[in-house]
Amino acid sequence: MANFVVVGGSSGVGLSLALRLVKDNNRVWVLSRNTNEQLEVKGIEHIQWDAATEEFPIDRLPSEIQGLTYCPGSITLKPFHGLKQADFQKDLDINLFGAIKATQALLPALKRANGSSVVLFSTVAARMGMPFHSSIAAAKGAIEGLSVSLAAELAPSNIRVNVIAPSLTNTALASRLLSTxxxxxxGGKRHPLGRVGEPEDISAMAAFLLGAESSWITGQILSVDGGMSHINRG
Ligand SMILES: NC(=O)c1ccc[n+]([C@@H]2O[C@H](COP(=O)([O-])OP(=O)(O)OC[C@H]3O[C@@H](n4cnc5c(N)ncnc54)[C@H](OP(=O)(O)O)[C@@H]3O)[C@@H](O)[C@H]2O)c1
Known part of the structure; x- marks a missing residue:
């Protein structure tokens, strides 16, 4: 039985991951602003936390953590000329600074586990240029840079750091893009595999990266995107 922290585990990918981890007999602490009745399961504890505005609630978490994932994100699609600095800041706050806050606060607990894993989230649009994605691509690009640097710095402490870069996935975050x-x-037709992602497509990779089966993988940006980023359909 291992201890996992899933920030943003009340919906979408994070919820799917929390349920997957607890089903495998782990203990899971879910942090998010709202709870969800699906989290009322033995082995899951919900802690209310707003990553954008509040200090990390370190006192409510165990002293040893085998895995941390930070799921909060945004999809800001606007022409560059219409974006204000405040728009960029908002995307950085939720995507980057929240992840930094959680990872820094849990570093001692991750070190104590003597073999632990951090999984952060990027997007296909960080490395594949897409119009109107400048703000979110900038924030997620920062996550990718942060993660490879942290992977190098924390490898001697046996803490692995990897990133998942999804494409369009059927969650609340993408509901506006998938509303009919x-x-x-x-959306499905834009992907070589002919469909958009489901939360389980992404949480399967997150669970793998958090667990011992990936113990020789660190510093990677893993695309889980229906083939979007690396396949030219000719
Ligand atoms: N879905 C996509 O198409 C897609 C594509 C590319 C990348 N991604 C990335 O994949 C990751 C997971 O996304 P998702 O689609 O699963 O998103 P989601 O369904 O919107 O879930 C986001 C989770 O984060 C929590 N959250 C949001 N703001 C928060 C805050 N200020 N403080 C604490 N928790 C907060 C939400 O809970 P509360 O509202 O209860 O706080 C929820 O549990 C994100 O990083 C996203 O950028 C998603």
């Missing part, structure tokens, strides 16, 4: 069957179909 036509949008779902059109």
């Amino acid at each position: 069957p036509e949008k779902v179909e059109a």
Whole structure:
């Protein structure tokens, strides 16, 4: 039985991951602003936390943690000329600075585990140029840079750091982009594998990266994107 912290585990990928981890007999602490009745399961404890505004609630978490994932994110799609500095700051606050806050606070607990894993989230749009993605791509690009640097710095402490870069996935975050069957179909057609992602597609990779089976993997940006980023369909 291992201890995992899932920030942003009340919906989407994080919820799917929390349920997956607890099913495998782990103990899971979910941090988010709202709870969810699906989290009322033995082995999951919910802690209310706003990553954008509050200090990390370190006192409510165990002293030894085998895995941390930080799921809060945003999808800001606007033309560059219309973006204000405050828009960039908002994306940085939720995507980057929240992740830094959680990782820094839990570093001693991750070190004590003597073999632990951090999984952060990017997006396909950080390395594949897409119009109107400048703000979110900047924030997620920062996550990628942070993660490879941390992976190098923390390898001697046996803490692994990896990033998952999803493409369009069927969660609350993407609901505006997938609000009709036509949008779902059109979104699916943009991917070589012919469909958009489901939370389970992404949480399966997150669970693998958090667990011991990936113990020789660190400093990686893993695309889970239906083939979007690396396949040219000719
Ligand atoms: N879905 C996609 O198409 C897609 C594509 C590319 C990348 N991603 C990335 O994948 C990751 C997971 O996304 P998702 O689609 O699963 O998102 P989601 O369904 O919106 O879930 C986000 C989770 O983060 C929590 N959260 C949001 N703001 C928070 C805050 N200020 N403080 C604490 N918790 C907060 C939410 O809970 P509360 O609202 O209860 O706080 C929720 O549990 C994100 O980093 C996202 O950028 C997603």
